Amino acid sequence: MMQEVKLTIGPDGNVTVHFEGMKADVRHALAKELEKLIGRATQRKHGPGDEDVKAGLHVYGRS
Amino acid sequence: MPCTMVCLTPVIVGAWPTILSCLVGAASALGLAVAASTKEEEADVAAQTNSAEIELENSSVLECSQAHQARFVREGLGITVETNERGRLVVRVEGHESQESLRQKAQGFAGAVAQHFAYHRAITQLRQAGFAVVEEQMSEDRAVHVTLRRWE
Numbered sequence: 001m002m003q004e005v006k007l008t009i010g011p012d013g014n015v016t017v018h019f020e021g022m023k024a025d026v027r028h029a030l031a032k033e034l035e036k037l038i039g040r041a042t043q044r045k046h047g048p049g050d051e052d053v054k055a056g057l058h059v060y061g062r063s
Numbered sequence: 064m065p066c067t068m069v070c071l072t073p074v075i076v077g078a079w080p081t082i083l084s085c086l087v088g089a090a091s092a093l094g095l096a097v098a099a100s101t102k103e104e105e106a107d108v109a110a111q112t113n114s115a116e117i118e119l120e121n122s123s124v125l126e127c128s129q130a131h132q133a134r135f136v137r138e139g140l141g142i143t144v145e146t147n148e149r150g151r152l153v154v155r156v157e158g159h160e161s162q163e164s165l166r167q168k169a170q171g172f173a174g175a176v177a178q179h180f181a182y183h184r185a186i187t188q189l190r191q192a193g194f195a196v197v198e199e200q201m202s203e204d205r206a207v208h209v210t211l212r213r214w215e
Contacts, residue, residue: 001214004210004211006208006209006210007210008208009181009182009185009206009207010174010206011171011204011205013174013175013177013181014072014181015070015071015072016071017068018067019068024067031069033188034069037184037188038180038184041070041071042071
C-alpha cells in the first residue's frame, strides 16, 4: 500500500504536513517525531480513525 | 483515504555547527556569500549607514559557552548572525537602505534559516522512516513543496 507524506515548507519556515494512505497510529507516530525534531504544532486536522489513537494524540499533541 | 494534516512552527535548536550549516544554506539561497575578513570588506562595512537587528525567539544554540558569529555579504548588504547571552540567534543587517527595509531583510533571512532547518530535519527523519523523495519544487513565494513516498 502506497503511503505519502506531503510537506510544504514556507519561506518563514512554517511546515504543513499531509499524511496519506496510512493508519492513524502510523500518522501519529510520524507527526510526533516531526514535532519533536522541528518544533511545536500550531494546528491539526484529524482524519477518520484518529479517535482510535487518543492516547497517541495526548503524547504528541498539546492541543 | 484517511488523511491527517499538521502545521509545525520550527524551533531552531542545535549545536553551532548544525546552525551554521543552516545559515550558510539560507545565505546561499538568497545570493549571499560567506564574508572573507579582508580590508575591502571591513571598509565596505564601515561605509554602511543603516542597520537593523532582530532576535530569533524560536532559536537556541546548544552548548553555547562561547559567542559564535557568521557573516555574509552581497553587494551593498551585510548580514551578521551571532549568539547572544541567552544562546539565541541575533540577525543584524547593514546596508544603505532604510531601517524598515533592512528589518524586513533580517526577517526574510531568519525565515530562510528556519526553512533550511525544517527542511533538513524533516527530510532526514522521513528518509530514516523509509520514505523517498519523489517530487520537489519551489513555488514563486519561495515555499518548498516535497512529496515523499513509501510502500508498506
